[in-house]
Amino acid sequence: MTSLKAHELLTPPCRLIDQTDLPRVGFRGAHSAEYLTARGFTLPDAPNRATAQADGSWVARLSQNEYLLLGSPADQGQRIADEEARWELDHRAHYLLPRQDSHACVLLSGTVIAQVMAKLCGVDLSFPAFKPGAVAQTAAARINVIVIHSGSVEAPAFHILWDRASKDYFDGALRDALEEFGGVGLADRA
Amino acid sequence: MKIMMCPLNGPRNISEFTYGGEFKPMPDPVNCSDAEWADYVFNTDNLAGVVREWWMHTPSSYWFLAERHTVTDEILRTFDPKELFTHRVDFNTPQEIAG
Numbered sequence: 355m356t357s358l359k360a361h362e363l364l365t366p367p368c369r370l371i372d373q374t375d376l377p378r379v380g381f382r383g384a385h386s387a388e389y390l391t392a393r394g395f396t397l398p399d400a401p402n403r404a405t406a407q408a409d410g411s412w413v414a415r416l417s418q419n420e421y422l423l424l425g426s427p428a429d430q431g432q433r434i435a436d437e438e439a440r441w442e443l444d445h446r447a448h449y450l451l452p453r454q455d456s457h458a459c460v461l462l463s464g465t466v467i468a469q470v471m472a473k474l475c476g477v478d479l480s481f482p483a484f485k486p487g488a489v490a491q492t493a494a495a496r497i498n499v500i501v502i503h504s505g506s507v508e509a510p511a512f513h514i515l516w517d518r519a520s521k522d523y524f525d526g527a528l529r530d531a532l533e534e535f536g537g538v539g540l541a542d543r544a
Numbered sequence: 545m546k547i548m549m550c551p552l553n554g555p556r557n558i559s560e561f562t563y564g565g566e567f568k569p570m571p572d573p574v575n576c577s578d579a580e581w582a583d584y585v586f587n588t589d590n591l592a593g594v595v596r597e598w599w600m601h602t603p604s605s606y607w608f609l610a611e612r613h614t615v616t617d618e619i620l621r622t623f624d625p626k627e628l629f630t631h632r633v634d635f636n637t638p639q640e641i642a643g
Contacts, residue, residue, distance in 0.1 A: 417606060492603050
């Protein structure tokens with residue numbers, strides 16, 4: 355007989371995966387959309403929206419002309435690392451924003467993550483206020499964060515990015531909030 | 545908590561915003577006098593009433609304009625600077641002389 359306790363351990367209500375070491379990069383400029391489209395990325399059609407790519411990468415649109423690219427665990431972010439490496443300044447308004455060392459990144463998933471985040475953040479991140487594919491640039495635990503809804507209605511998941519110099523601080527705040535909901539934190543990437 | 549409407553991000557706590565000073569038209573930096581430039585850089589009107597101000601939504605580094613009543617602190621309207629800056633501004637600065 356399967357004990358309920360063992361089952362809970364197998365499928366924890368929420369999971370925290372550190373993706374800080376996965377490559378990510380930003381681009382900004384009036385020609386960035388054209389460039390990224392030509393490079394095979396599907397871009398969100400409005401600011402504060404995010405789109406999943408076929409290979410598991412994500413593209414989040416942070417403003418009219420700024421894009422944040424998150425690497426996929428499937429290729430260890432190689433595609434995004436290559437995009438950063440091949441960028442060159444030319445006549446086009448398309449500028450590189452290095453994001454690997456500036457931000458920490460985690461993937462928080464599970465059915466209770468909206469409640470977990472409600473302990474840290476003033477913005478309503480529950481469904482339907484915050485739908486899959488939405489991006490919130492706000493403050494959580496008193497520091498600036500970017501929250502990207504990269505899951506689905508049935509299986510919510512948030513990519514959370516914040517200042518890497520505050521990694522330990524926000525990690526602690528998140529783990530403290532998770533404790534109440536029986537979350538399991540994994541130190542390695544997905 | 546007081547709520548401000550960010551034109552890019554929607555309603556947010558006022559603690560997420562940074563004040564950027566009064567909105568003033570910039571004099572031509574090449575041809576204006578030193579007194580005009582100093583007035584633009586250092587002096588403020590400090591009106592009691594509805595003023596137009598620069599504000600920034602800090603988590604997204606997004607600058608926008610707000611119309612606020614400085615007596616009641618009521619924010620009447622926030623909007624993207626594109627409403628006022630409709631074309632590109634080019635600075636034809638004269639050649640800087642080194643040393």
